[in-house]
Amino acid sequence: MIVEGTYTFAGPREVVWNLLLDPDVLAMTMPGTATIKRVSDTRYEGKMGVGIGPITAAEFDVVITMTDRVEPERYAMQIEGRGRFGFTRGHAAVTLSADGAATIMHYQADLMVGGKIAAVGQRLLDSVSRMLLKQGLEAMSAELDRRLAKGSG
Amino acid sequence: MKPAAFEYRRPASTEEALALLAEHPGAKPLAGGQSLIPAMNFRLAAPEMLIDLNAIPGLSGVTPLSGGGLRIGAMTRHRALETGSAVAGLAPLLAETMPFIAHPQIRNRGTLGGSLAHADPAAELPAVMVALGATLVLTSRAGERRLPAGEFFTGLFATALAPGELVTAIELPAPPARSGSAFIELARRHGDYALVGVAVAVSLGTAGTCAGASVALFSVGEGPVVSPGAAAVLQGAEPGPEAIRAAAAAIDRDIDPPSDIHASAAYRRNLAQVLTGRALTRAFERARISASPTEQ
Numbered sequence: 001m002i003v004e005g006t007y008t009f010a011g012p013r014e015v016v017w018n019l020l021l022d023p024d025v026l027a028m029t030m031p032g033t034a035t036i037k038r039v040s041d042t043r044y045e046g047k048m049g050v051g052i053g054p055i056t057a058a059e060f061d062v063v064i065t066m067t068d069r070v071e072p073e074r075y076a077m078q079i080e081g082r083g084r085f086g087f088t089r090g091h092a093a094v095t096l097s098a099d100g101a102a103t104i105m106h107y108q109a110d111l112m113v114g115g116k117i118a119a120v121g122q123r124l125l126d127s128v129s130r131m132l133l134k135q136g137l138e139a140m141s142a143e144l145d146r147r148l149a150k151g152s153g
Numbered sequence: 154m155k156p157a158a159f160e161y162r163r164p165a166s167t168e169e170a171l172a173l174l175a176e177h178p179g180a181k182p183l184a185g186g187q188s189l190i191p192a193m194n195f196r197l198a199a200p201e202m203l204i205d206l207n208a209i210p211g212l213s214g215v216t217p218l219s220g221g222g223l224r225i226g227a228m229t230r231h232r233a234l235e236t237g238s239a240v241a242g243l244a245p246l247l248a249e250t251m252p253f254i255a256h257p258q259i260r261n262r263g264t265l266g267g268s269l270a271h272a273d274p275a276a277e278l279p280a281v282m283v284a285l286g287a288t289l290v291l292t293s294r295a296g297e298r299r300l301p302a303g304e305f306f307t308g309l310f311a312t313a314l315a316p317g318e319l320v321t322a323i324e325l326p327a328p329p330a331r332s333g334s335a336f337i338e339l340a341r342r343h344g345d346y347a348l349v350g351v352a353v354a355v356s357l358g359t360a361g362t363c364a365g366a367s368v369a370l371f372s373v374g375e376g377p378v379v380s381p382g383a384a385a386v387l388q389g390a391e392p393g394p395e396a397i398r399a400a401a402a403a404i405d406r407d408i409d410p411p412s413d414i415h416a417s418a419a420y421r422r423n424l425a426q427v428l429t430g431r432a433l434t435r436a437f438e439r440a441r442i443s444a445s446p447t448e449q
Contacts, residue, residue: 123413
């Protein structure tokens with residue numbers, strides 16, 4: 001499954017960069033995320049729980065490994081998730097470009113989803129991932145506004 | 154496959170069901186069970202309690218409203234809507250849709266209220282309700298409220314139902330004079346989830362121009378998707394091939410279809426326009442026939 005798109009943040013690139021790599025912000029903005037920890041500069045570990053409609057929150061252990069990190073321009077990551085309902089594995093690339101006072105984020109992810117969730121929910125994977133991504137980015141954008149208003153960055 | 158253990162209650166009245174629902178936030182109401190039970194058997198869903206609504210008298214049945222519309226009890230089976238004469242006469246769009254919903258065995262159990270509350274993005278009935286301008290009657294211990302179908306569906310498997318609330322009935326307005334409707338979906342096999350589907354309802358003014366059009370699609374977004382673009386193009390227009398083509402093209406801006414292993418988003422986009430064009434052609438044809446009863 002390929003997930004691709006662009007999103008515009010109303011803030012400078014350095015602030016957006018810090019926001020994207022801050023485990024606390026990630027935990028707060030990713031829908032359903034319970035916890036996320038920075039184990040090292042390049043490795044994040046966390047637990048995610050996502051429930052949609054009649055589906056009981058499906059918990060996943062997630063490991064994200066950062067590669068190819070060029071601050072504040074781009075980074076790539078390997079994503080691995082494992083849970084009772086299935087697994088996901090893949091990689092994602094994020095680039096940030098400044099556009100005046102705003103920052104344009106381009107993301108592309110190629111994810112493999114397997115197990116029960118893929119067997120039963122195949123037709124919904126695209127819709128669900130897009131919905132979660134949209135919620136996450138909107139929450140992150142709101143957090144950015146909050147930080148900029150506070151002047152902390 | 155067997156579900157995880159759950160408690161089972163079978164209340165005999167709506168009041169009793171609402172009380173149980175309010176007391177047990179982890180409970181799920183059971184209507185026809187055609188989506189919930191498979192999810193439980195796969196252990197994707199594990200509600201602590203099922204509140205079976207099947208023994209409650211008065212939750213099912215179709216009754217004509219004094220204003221000319223229909224009131225459909227939430228527990229009315231698909232099969233009853235498929236074969237009922239009141240539905241065929243006053244809500245032909247609904248009757249036309251029913252055979253496309255899954256298979257006869259499922260339609261014998263599945264209910265209108267259950268399908269709407271489940272809000273599957275590929276389900277036919279949410280789109281039909283939106284196209285017909287239906288009103289949902291939602292009941293909780295605090296009382297009853299009425300919500301237009303267009304405001305009920307809020308996202309992927311998400312509705313405006315509050316905790317402790319049940320869909321108890323659906324009200325359909327009487328079709329306006331000189332009106333027509335049509336339903337079309339394309340599925341890989343009959344009974345499968347549709348790749349794209351569309352429900353349209355139109356009406357003609359005395360001069361033969363379009364007095365109103367409602368186009369609702371499914372399987373192209375997070376829920377039923379109304380196309381304000383198509384409605385705007387058709388309003389007041391001469392409903393010929395040109396206006397229909399323009400209206401079908403206008404839905405492109407209103408939909409955001411997903412990709413899956415069966416069809417790409419681009420394919421769904423094209424299909425949505427083709428099916429909308431065909432459905433509108435059919436609906437206007439029916440509206441013209443209803444406008445001149447002598448030709449029937």
